[in-house]
Amino acid sequence: MTDSVDQAQAHDGIVIEVDAADAEAIAAETKATAVAGADERLAYQGVFQRLLIRPEVGAIIGAMAIWAFFWAVANTFGVATGFGSILDAAAPLGIMAIAVSLLMIGGEFDLSAGAATGTFGIITILLVKDVGEIGGAGLSLHIAIPLSLIVALGMGYANGTVVERTGLPSFIVTLATFFVYRGFKLGFSKLIIDNIAVGRIDDAAGTPNLSPGDEGFRANGGYGFWRPIFDGVWARNEHLLESRDAIWLVGWVVGGALVGLAIYEMNFRRAKKQNPAGALVMLGGIVGAAATIWYMHNFDGRTENMIASLAILGSALAGFGGLALWRYERQPMGNTPFTNETLTWTGAGLALIAAGILVAGALDMEAQQSVLALVDALRWPIVLVAGALAAYLGFRAVGAFENQQDALRSVVTIAAIGAAAAFFTYGFMFMTTEQGLRAMLLGGFVIAGLVTLAMAAFKAGRVSPLARFLVLTATSLMGLWLAWFIQGQSRSVKFRTEAFSVILFAACMVFVWGAVSLFFKTRAEPDHAASRLSSVTAKTGLGIIGVGMVTRLLFTTEAEQALGRTNPVNFRMSVMWFIAISVFATWLLGSTKFGSWIFAVGGNKQAARQIGVPAARTKTQLFMIVAVAAWLVGLLLAFRLNTLQSGTGNGLEFEYIIAAVVGGTALTGGYGSTFGAAIGAIIMAMSVQGIPASRWNSDWRFVFLGGILLVAVIANNFIRSKAEATR
C-alpha cells in the first residue's frame, strides 16, 4: 500500500521517503500536504476558538451572563432557595426541551408537544377517577399509568407516521394534533366529570378510613407506590452534612485547578524533554494555594485579605509557571512591544474601562430618580440626536436613491428607523433610574473594554509574545482598579465581597496567563494526546466542581440550623428526572448509533437513506420520544398539582422550541445538543425567577425571552457558520 503512496507522491514531483513498515508514523503535516496540497488545509484553531465551536457553549456563556445579571440586580437571586426553585421551574420545561431538541436535530417540529403534556396527565387522572354512572374507569394507577404511556406512544407513532407517509411539513401535521389534543382535553373533561378542572389523582389512594363492603369504599390504587417516583421530595433542611462547606470549597479549588490545567495543556506546545524542576515548582504552588486557603479560612480583615490575594497570585504563578517549566517548550519573548494597530486597540480598551469606572463614579449610586429627571431640559435634544443618528446610520445602510420609487421607499424606511430610535430612547430614559443607568454604563463600558482588550491581546500575540504580555498585564491592572472601585463604591454587600473577590481572582489569572505565554510556546499544530488529556482533565474538573455545588445545595449544617439560617429548599423528583434525562439524552445523542442517525436524518435525509439509515423509522421514533417525555411531564404535573386544568400545557410548545434554540439547536436540523437544551431551559427558568426577584413586573419576562431568543439565534448562527464553513 505504502509503495503506491510513494508512487503517487512521486508523480507530483514531491518525493517523500516512506518506510514501508511505518506508514502509520508518517507525519500528518507532510503527508497531507504532499497528497492533498497545502491549500486544502484549514488554519489551526486556537484554544478558545475550538471551545466556541460546540453548540452548547453559547448557552453556557449565556446562562452565566444571565445568572450574573440577575445576581447583580436582585437581592434574593442566587441563594440556595432561589437555585432550588429555578431548577424546579426548569425541570418540566427542560425535560420537554431535551426531547424537542432531539426531534429538531432530526429535522422536525412538534407543535403538539405542549398540549400533549396536559393530555396525558388528564388521561391518567380520568382513568383513575371513579365518578359513578357517567364514566371514569376507576382503575388502579398500576394500570392507568402504563395505559396512558401506551396512548402516548401511539400518538407519537401517529404523528411520525403521518409526517413520513404524507411528506407534509411536520409543522402542519402536529398543528393538527395540537388542536385534537386541545379539543380532547376539553371535550372529555366536560363529558366525563362535567368540569374543566380535572382532579384528583389522589383518588387512587383509595379510602383508608372505610373497610371493604362499606358504602363508597375504594381500594388503594397504587398511589403510595407511584407518588414518590413522580413527586418525591428531598428536603434540604432534614439532611445534615457537616463537611458540606469543605466539600464545596475543595470542589471549587481542585476542579478549578484541573480546568486550568486543561486550558494550559490545550494551549501550549509540549517540550521534547521534560524538566522535573518545574514539577517541584508546581508542587510549591499547590502547597502555597492550600496554605492560603487555610489562612483565608481562619483569618479575616482588610490586611489579611490583601496578604491572601498576593499569596494567591504567587501560588498561581508558581503553580502554572511550574507546570509550564515542567512540560512546555520555551520560546524567545521577542522584542517588538507594539505596532500602531495593537497600540490603538489596547488604548481603546483601556479607555473604555476607565470611562466606565469614571462615569459610574460621577453618578449618584443612591439616586432612584428617573433618568428623564436627571437630564432635565436636555431630554428632547437627546431624543432628537438619537433619532437623527439612527436615521443617518439607516441612510448609510440603505444607500443612495437611484430613482423616484427607490427614494420614496428609502425615505420611509429611514424615517421609521429614526422614529423608532427616538421612541426607544425616550422610553428607556423614562423607565431607567439614575442608579440603574450607572450600573448599565459601568457594565456596558467594562464589557466593551474587555472585548476590545481581548482583541488587542489576540492581535498583539501575532506581533510578539512580549506585546501580548504587556496587553494582558494592562488588562489585569484595569481589573484591579475595577475590583477596588466596586469594593469602595457599591451599596450591596455581595458586590463588595463576592464580586470583588471574583474580579480580583480573574485579574490574577489573566496576569499569570500573560506571564506564562511570554516564555512558553503556544501550540499551533494538532496534538491528539494533549487534546485528549485536556478533554479528560476538563471534564473531571467540571464534574468535581459540580459535585461541590450540588453538595452545597442539597445539605444543611448544624451551625446553619442553630443560626436559623436555613432555607426550606426542597428538591423534587422532577429535578432528579430532569438531571437523569439530561445525562441519558446526551449519551444517546453523542455515543449511540441512534444518536448518529438523528444527526444524519436532520442534516441530510436523502444521504442518510442512501447509505442505509432507516430514516422514516428514526423520525417516527423521535416523535415517540417527544410523546413519552410529554407523558412523563404530564404525570409529574398531575402528581404535583393533583388537579390539572384542561388548558394545561397549551402554548408551551414554543417555549420548548425556544429553550432548544437558545441551547444551540439549529432550526434547520442536523445540529444541536441536548445538554444545551437543558441549559436553555435553565436560562428561561432564571428569567421566570429573576424578573420578579428584581422587582420588575413579571410580564416583562416575555420581552426578555424575545430578546434572548433573538440574540441566541444570531450567536448560534455565527457559531454554526464557523463549524460548517467549507474550504
Next chain:
Amino acid sequence: MSEQVSDTQPETPLLELNDIGKYYGNIIALRDVTTEVNAGEVTCVLGDNGAGKSTFIKILAGVHQHDEGTFKLEGDEMRFESPREALDRGIAAVYQDLAMVPLMSVWRNFFLGSEPKKGVWPVQWIDTKSAKRIAKEEMAKMGIDIRDTEQPVGTLSGGERQSVAIARAVYFGAKVLILDEPTSALGVKQSGVVLRYIVEAAKRGLGVIFITHNPAHAYPVGDRFLILNRGQSMGNFAKDEIDQGELTQLMAGGAELKELQEELSRAISGV
C-alpha cells in the same frame, strides 16, 4: 498496470452486462448496453448529459431494475430489488452528492448506518475509539491523512470528501465501486487527487466503474471504455483498442451519428 492485471484476469468477469435496456413508460432510457467489469480494472462510462449514465448506474446499484438483457455478478444472473441488496452483494455507489451529512464528523459519516457497536442490547453504544481509528487508517490507505476525524465533513475540500466516500465504500466490502462524476465539480488539482484514489481502489482489487463526461480524466485511468449517447451504446472498447483522440472524437461526433441512427431505426421499424 492494466497489462499486469489483464494477464491475471479471472475467467468470469466480476460484472457482466449484455444488451441491458430500460424503459420508463414509453421512453427508452437505455438500450443494448454491453460491457464488463473485471476485478482490479477501471471501466469508464462516458457520455454527455442525458446519455443514460444515471440510469445505467441506478440499475447497477439496485435503485432501478433493467427491463431487457442480462446482468451477471460473478457469473450469477442478478436483479436487485433495493440499493441495500446491491450493497450486500458488494456493489457500492458513490453518488454525485456523495451521501454525506456535512455537519457530521468524518468518522460518523464514515460509519453512518453501519456503526461498530459495544455493549449488550439494549445498552449499546458506538465503539467511538475504534471507529475513529479505523476511519483514519482507511483514509490513510487511500493515501490521505485526515488530520482530525472529528472535523465536520463540510469543512473538507471536494477531493477529500470524495476520498471519504470511496474509502467508506471500500471498507464496507465493496467488490464493485461505482463513482458517479466524481471529478465534475472539482478543479484540476483535486481531480488529479481523486483520479489517484480511483487507481488506488482498483489496485486493491476492486472493479471500478467510473462515470464521467471528460475523456481526459477517463483515458489515463481506464482499462475499458463504454460510450453512451442518448440511451444507446456507442461502443465498448478495451484500452488497447482505442486511443484518447479516438475516444474524444467518438464522444464529440456521437451527437450527429446518433441522429442518423435514430432516423434509420424509425425508418426500419416503419413507424
